[in-house]
Structure formats: C-alpha cells, structure tokens
Amino acid sequence: MIALRLVRLIENHSAELADGLTRKLLSSDRTRDLHKVPAHELHQRCDEIYHNLSDWLLSKTDHEIESVYKSLGARRAHQGVPLAALTWAILLTKEHLWGFLESEGVYGGLHNVFGELELLRLLDQFFDRAVYYATEGYEQATAKVA
Secondary structure (H helix, E strand, C coil): CCCHHHHHHHHHCHHHHHHHHHHHHHHCHHHHHHHHCCHHHHHHHHHHHHHCHHHHHHHCCHHHHHHHHHHHHHHHHHCCCCHHHHHHHHHHHHHHHHHHHHHCCCCCCHHHHHHHHHHHHHHHHHHHHHHHHHHHHHHHHHHHHC
C-alpha cells in the first residue's frame, strides 16, 4: 500500500513546496533560462504537481502524463528554454520533494519502510515518464521549426 499519509503531507504543503521550488528554479544556474517563463506560470506548474500528487501517482494514466508533459515540452521549446534546463527543472522538482520529506522526518521506522518504498517507486515512475514525454514534446516542437 502506498504511504498515503506522506502524499497527503505533500499535498497539504503544496503552496510551501511550490514557493521553495520556484525560488530554486529561478536561482539555479542550470535553470536560469526559466526566467523566460512568466513567473506565475512557473509557480502554478510547481503547485499543480505537488497539490495533485495523489492524482498523478494513483489516477492519471500513462496517456494523460504523456499529453501533459508533451505539451509542457513543446511550450518550453517555444519559450526558448533549453532542453537541459527543462529536464533539470523536472529532476529538481523530485529532489525538492524528497528534501521536504527528509526535513519532515518521515524516514525512519521499520513500519514505514514499505510505504516509503512504494512512494519512491511511484514517484520515480512518474518523474521518469515526465522527463521522457517532456523531451519528446520538446523535440517534436523543435523539429517543426527546423
């Protein structure tokens, strides 16, 4: 069973997580080109992931993830954001999330191990697909321009 308690913790702190992630994205050398994205759009995207995490992990189909992230990849290509910056932004989203969970002290007890492993597996699966589909959408958008 997924550690639903951890997912709810993340969703309940989505605004805080989105604020922190937005600051990281705008201050990182690897994602400096995200300044080309309107700040409210960037923040909204961060919040949407964290606020609806249970949907992303439990309800969304692969096709829905593909649709959203291909569109995101194409949008960032049109905004002039390099593919490396887009990829790093997605990876930083996951890293920021795990940093939050560590700071909340959710690791530890043996009774939590299976729930944490299930959450890790689902998060990795989601973010791996997000990177793949965003890259595919980005490449398709840039191929149309060329």
